[in-house]
Amino acid sequence: MGTLVEPALLLLLWQSVWALDIPLEVRQPPTIIKQSMKEHIVDPKDTMVIECEAKGNPHPIFSWRRNGKYFNVARDSQASMRRRSGTLDIYAKNNPEQYEAEYQCIASNEYGSAYSNKIRLQLYRAPVWPREILEPVVVSAGLPLVLSCDPPPGPPKPETYWMSSSFPTMQAVRPDRRVSMGVNGDLYFSNVLINDSVADYCCNARFPYKNVIQQKMPVVVKVLTSEYYSVRPRTVAEAAPTWLSPTGSSSSILVLQGEELLLECIAAGMPTPRITWTKDGEDLAVTSRMKVKNFNKMIQIPKASFDDVGEYTCAATNRLGYIEHTITVKVKAAPFWLEKPTDLILAPEENGRLVCRSDGAPRPTISWSINGEPIETADPQPNRQVSGDTLIFRSVSASNTAVYQCNASNQFGYLLANAFVNVLHATPRILGPRNELTKVIEGSHALLDCRYFGSPVPELRW
Template sequence: GTRATIFFTKEPYSQDALHGRSAILRCEVEEPVDVEFEWLQNGIPIQNTEQRFKEGSNLQFAAVNRHRDAGDFQCVARNLLTGEEARTANASFNIKWIETGSVVLKQPASVAEIQPSSTVVLRCHIDGHPRPTWQWFRDGTPLPDGHSTYSVSNKERTLTLQSASPDDNGLYYCCARSAVGFVCSQNNFTLNIIDESFPQAVIVPQDLIVTKNEEAMFDCQFAAVPPPTQEWLFEDSPITNRSKCPLNPASPHMPRTTVFANGSLLITQVRARSTGVYKCIGHGQRGKALVLKATLQLAEIEEMAPFSPKVLTANQGHRVACAAPRGVPTPHVWWERNQKRIPTAGRVHQEAEQLVFTTITETDAGTYTCHAANKAGEKKQELSIIVATVPKWVEMPKDSQLEESKPGYLHCLSKASLKPTVTWYRNGVSISEDSRFEISENGTLRINNVEVYDGTMYKCVSSTPAGSIEGYARVHVLEKLKFTPPPQPLQCMEFDKEVTVSCSATGREKPTIQWTKTDGSSLPSHVSHNAGVLSFHKVSRSDSGNYTCIASNSPQGEIRATVQLVVAVYVTFKL
């Protein structure tokens, strides 16, 4: 047969890649059956690693490395049956990168050799491909090109200070930007030139907070050779010893001040108008004036916001915050109970401005006071804490027998740290108070007039914010002895006809029903009664009169109903 020639359908090609990013070199042949692939770098076979590995016939780079992945890559395809071999053209990466570095002193050779007026050269060791552009910074401020006191070389990556002085002191660093990204230097360079003719701060004035009418003293001192001169400014107006005269018409708002020979400034009887920014300025023979600032504030403390009482659930963790009132200086906050500070550890403790109950109990209920204080004074605000417990039974609802037509009571008595709310349910539907039902303060349910249909299941729920308990009671209604329905008091019977008169009753026990004549005489022979039905077999005129129905049972006695029976003759006309 004809030997199949290896023919590449995809070959690797030279391309741009970013250092640290992924890349792929492709290699595919027309007939891949029985073909094995191998990749070479600079003619040497490549071993698979996590960062660089063969995937199918392609070469995959998880993260391109500018050192490891430099050079020429080549794909070799080998037919395992015929031994034929084919190679692609070489391909390489143009790897783009940017890498941070330090700021290094290039001239003079050491920091110790830096003197006032000497030339100082700093070099930025950030590098990259393509070549980035650099920017120099001093104390966070960019240094623009073309300045008289320094020069910048992008080619050399250097910053040259022609004649360094204390005015050039600061922290120097560089940043660089390219298409790849933006980085800033590590290990930056601090320049600190001491020129004795420049003023140096010996004592720096501190910010002060004082109470009204108290005095304030700012200390400030400079050193230089020859000795420096010093002045004080208040809100940028010069302070002189003359200004201690309160009637000085030139500056009526100037505080009462004294400047001492050692440079200290005393302000007596500090008022609101004395507050603001004070500047202590030292002037040397050479260099910029050194300006030190200090602020004078009056101590103050505002009122605290009131608390509303808090209901907290028993046996749980709770936190109550006390916001510090506005004040100068910031007020310090603490909690007290019964004039004793809440400790910083324990079941009840203070954590920063919070009152913390890890688990609250009924004994923790009461009044707590949050205090806030600073130099201006102390403020406090009381907080009432109510601890809500789950209700406990005093008397649970229980199954009850209630008499029909009388008031009936179901008890649901419970207690808790907070008065429980009681809700009653009848067959699962909540009972609202109306003409039939009343719920008393202690939770007892009164049924004003018990009906037979009130015999059902009742539920009582007693609840507080901490939880609830519930109890059930089944009501059995004791029926009263009664006619159902009461017989009609006046009834007509048709003469000479068969007539029945009914009387029925119910009670706790099935009652016995009897009929008698109301006057006590016995019933005529043609009148019978059975199971409450009075039967007249043939009504005669003498059957008119009053009859009494008697219903009785042993537990409830008897009840009577009298019926007046009237015999009537109905006239019919025959046409």
């Protein structure tokens, strides 16, 4: 349960927030207010747009880096920047592949430079399945069968499903204990029956970026039966369980916190094996965070957490045998914020600090930059000190005005935050409309906003 915030504390929180709402007419370093996603997919047939917007006073000027080097937009005939904006428009009629790169936007004015995330531009390529003639798959009744899908690669990763066709109808392959589609998109038969040869099978891939569906060439399955089987159609050679996916007796999965975790065990055998699960030697406790799917052959955890770490053992059983497979699950975490640095407005001789607190697995390393330059190589300032995840300022002066970047990174990702320190004298002022009339219903709550600004932070009285 969440905790209730006392009104007095709530008022202090409002005061803290409003005090940082610096009006744009006051001189201030740049602030990035809009940028493209870190993983940015574009269609090269359209205008490729990489967004970057910033505010500041004076209004910022913009520049770009591509793969870590200065990108001279003015000299590129296929690229341009929008007026009073850093947003890039790329009209790549010739050789669009040259623009597949990592971009970073820089917004600068006389008081500092703010940096966007590193934006990886990826080109969307229309998926094309190779036109191939697939030979019929011949298999004896009772044996296992795997039909591969192998869809064209993304980005982004396609969603796959299987259809079966028996002229003139086509319908989705319905999974059951014997037939299932694996995580990799392949179609698995724990054992084949004569009825499996009445239809062709084709894999379909849906690509979410353009919602395009591509269909693989269908494959014909021919199920052979012996003379004995022809006489007694219900008799098929029985077989003990063996693993189709995953293979062997053990495997491991590494998943990032918050991402989807899929555990899958598909077995061959005749009769069709039954699948059961244990975790760390005990029966698997199915919680509200997980779903058991595909007739017990799959465990889906939409958002993995560190509670999901452990050894999951799936067992396949029929009357001829019993096998196990152990999946070791490890959960790591890309950096995430515990406390993100926020803009700091100080009057001369005041003290202040920027806090950059994050966590992850492994624990992220913290590095600081000033206007994009590593703090270790920037001009030293005796009143500025790095202490772990905190940047401390004492008795500030105008020379401390800048945009400070905090980078928290580990092997699975990074976080980048800009926070400016603005040292100035500013007389107290009320922000927003004057003489505003607020109408409320008798007996209900009323909230009166008093947004203000000043440096040093003014004392608010009603």
